Amino acid sequence: MQLFLEIGKYCRLLYEAIRSATEFKTYRKNLFSEMVKTGVDSLGIVSLAGFFTGAVLTIQTSYQFTSALIPKSTIGAITSQSMIIELAAVISGLVLAGRVGARIATELGNMRVSEQIDALESMGFNSVTFLVIPRVIAGILTFPIIYMATAISGIIGGAIVGYMTNTVTTYEFMEGARLYFFPWDVAFGVIKSFVFGFVITSISCYKGYFASGGAEGVGYATTRATVLSCIYVLLSSFVLAALLL
Amino acid sequence: MLEIKDLKKSFGDTLVWDNVNLTINDGTTLAIIGKSGSGKSVLMKHLNGLMYPDSGNVLIDGRNLNDLTYVDLRIVRQKFGVLFQGGALFDSISAFENVAFPLRYFTRKTEKEIRDRVMSCLEMVNLENIGDKGTSELSGGMKKRVGLARAIVLEPEYLLYDEPTSGLDPETSDEINDLIIHMSKNLSITSVVISHDMHSVLRVAEFAAFIDEQKLSWYGTIDELKKSDNKRLMEFTRASEYQI
Ligand SMILES: Nc1ncnc2c1ncn2[C@@H]1O[C@H](COP(=O)(O)OP(=O)(O)O)[C@@H](O)[C@H]1O
Numbered sequence: 001m002q003l004f005l006e007i008g009k010y011c012r013l014l015y016e017a018i019r020s021a022t023e024f025k026t027y028r029k030n031l032f033s034e035m036v037k038t039g040v041d042s043l044g045i046v047s048l049a050g051f052f053t054g055a056v057l058t059i060q061t062s063y064q065f066t067s068a069l070i071p072k073s074t075i076g077a078i079t080s081q082s083m084i085i086e087l088a089a090v091i092s093g094l095v096l097a098g099r100v101g102a103r104i105a106t107e108l109g110n111m112r113v114s115e116q117i118d119a120l121e122s123m124g125f126n127s128v129t130f131l132v133i134p135r136v137i138a139g140i141l142t143f144p145i146i147y148m149a150t151a152i153s154g155i156i157g158g159a160i161v162g163y164m165t166n167t168v169t170t171y172e173f174m175e176g177a178r179l180y181f182f183p184w185d186v187a188f189g190v191i192k193s194f195v196f197g198f199v200i201t202s203i204s205c206y207k208g209y210f211a212s213g214g215a216e217g218v219g220y221a222t223t224r225a226t227v228l229s230c231i232y233v234l235l236s237s238f239v240l241a242a243l244l245l
Numbered sequence: 246m247l248e249i250k251d252l253k254k255s256f257g258d259t260l261v262w263d264n265v266n267l268t269i270n271d272g273t274t275l276a277i278i279g280k281s282g283s284g285k286s287v288l289m290k291h292l293n294g295l296m297y298p299d300s301g302n303v304l305i306d307g308r309n310l311n312d313l314t315y316v317d318l319r320i321v322r323q324k325f326g327v328l329f330q331g332g333a334l335f336d337s338i339s340a341f342e343n344v345a346f347p348l349r350y351f352t353r354k355t356e357k358e359i360r361d362r363v364m365s366c367l368e369m370v371n372l373e374n375i376g377d378k379g380t381s382e383l384s385g386g387m388k389k390r391v392g393l394a395r396a397i398v399l400e401p402e403y404l405l406y407d408e409p410t411s412g413l414d415p416e417t418s419d420e421i422n423d424l425i426i427h428m429s430k431n432l433s434i435t436s437v438v439i440s441h442d443m444h445s446v447l448r449v450a451e452f453a454a455f456i457d458e459q460k461l462s463w464y465g466t467i468d469e470l471k472k473s474d475n476k477r478l479m480e481f482t483r484a485s486e487y488q489i
């Protein structure tokens with residue numbers, strides 16, 4: 001019962017957001033700063049996560065393929081394809097569920113409990129237009145870029161580790177990566193990152209926007225936002241794979 | 246004129262308001278007094294549609310809030326300036342920008358006109374030197390004063406104050422009291438002051454409404470309040486004389 005109430009409230013918030021999405025000039029300024037905070041500021045951490053994921057993949061693959069019959073380029077193919085299809089999107093999604101989700105829920109939660117949202121509404125603003133829309137749009141627009149940055153750093157990470165451990169030359173690695181590069185895989189990853197961007201930001205906005213009960217309530221909302229974001233990233237990744245692959 | 250008719254409100258199982266009727270005439274200052282947790286803030290939030298009654302009506306200049314679309318409600322809300330309990334300043338922008346905020350979005354003023362208007366509002370609350378200070382650098386009393394400057398910047402007809410003096414030292418409280426009096430006398434604003442500070446109430450208000458046990462248990466002028474022999478009201482006023 002509680003669950004249905006929550007879903008209803010979440011959908012109403014989204015409905016309100018979509019309905020007022022045309023009031024572009026109200027949230028133009030916020031959209032820009034949100035894209036910086038969600039996108040640009042996250043590039044460092046996701047690149048790092050991508051780099052090490054690619055590195056580990058390369059080491060593991062070469063560890064598992066000991067047979068001399070398998071060409072070395074296969075390592076590059078497996079690393080890059082795994083990054084592009086699944087890992088780059090999911091890893092960056094999970095990292096950002098923590099980073100972006102927690103930030104959004106804390107920001108909006110604080111604004112709720114200190115009555116800043118009430119103040120916005122009292123002035124005659126639509127607080128959803130003002131606060132929720134720019135955050136969700138920023139998520140949808142920047143996540144694909146973040147996904148690509150993660151995938152590229154993963155491939156670079158794999159190539160560098162392959163070279164440093166003398167398991168595969170950079171040339172062989174890149175040859176494998178190129179041979180098994182399919183544009184559809186990238187499209188799939190981009191679609192996934194769109195969905196993750198939407199899921200993470202909308203859930204976190206929802207949790208923050210309806211936070212209650214002082215500082216403790218904000219903490220609770222933040223925890224729920226990150227946990228739910230992680231769960232729904234994994235869930236939607238599964239659903240998309242089942243639907244699209 | 247603000248009218249509350251047969252208002253009932255509960256949150257889950259807790260009944261907060263059971264059948265309230267209250268009229269606030271133009272140009273007057275009404276104090277709503279009562280213990281903390283008695284529902285004063287909830288009542289205030291019904292006046293500009295931040296909350297809706299479970300049953301009953303709220304009328305603003307004769308227009309029923311229940312009948313308004315959200316777009317119309319947002320226009321009606323601009324008749325109100327609200328000073329929230331902690332000031333509710335936007336903490337991502339400076340004090341100056343907080344006051345300028347409604348002007349930037351709801352008027353077509355030039356940068357210079359905005360500057361002039363903000364400065365004159367800040368002067369009114371004696372904070373003309375606040376400059377570009379961030380909100381975290383301000384004391385509690387300063388936050389409330391900036392909040393008040395922001396509340397009056399669009400020249401509202403009604404001002405709602407949620408515990409304007411709570412948490413302040415007596416001297417700062419008196420400054421705020423002077424400001425409230427100034428706003429209602431010089432700008433002829435209709436004011437609703439929510440408070441449990443009787444010293445402040447006696448100074449600023451013309452009428453008082455005392456809430457007790459989910460109801461408006463007493464209503465009258467300040468002179469009547471001083472002479473009243475309502476037992477619960479006397480207990481409340483006496484208790485608040487000893488509090489700081
Ligand atoms: N949004 C809300 N959800 C649930 N309960 C609320 C909400 N706002 C206020 N209450 C409850 O209503 C009662 C009155 O609160 P309030 O109006 O803030 O009191 P006060 O007179 O101190 O301003 C309290 O018991 C409070 O817990």
Ligand SMILES: [Mg+2]
Pocket residue numbers: 285286287330407408
């Ligand atoms: Mg209160």
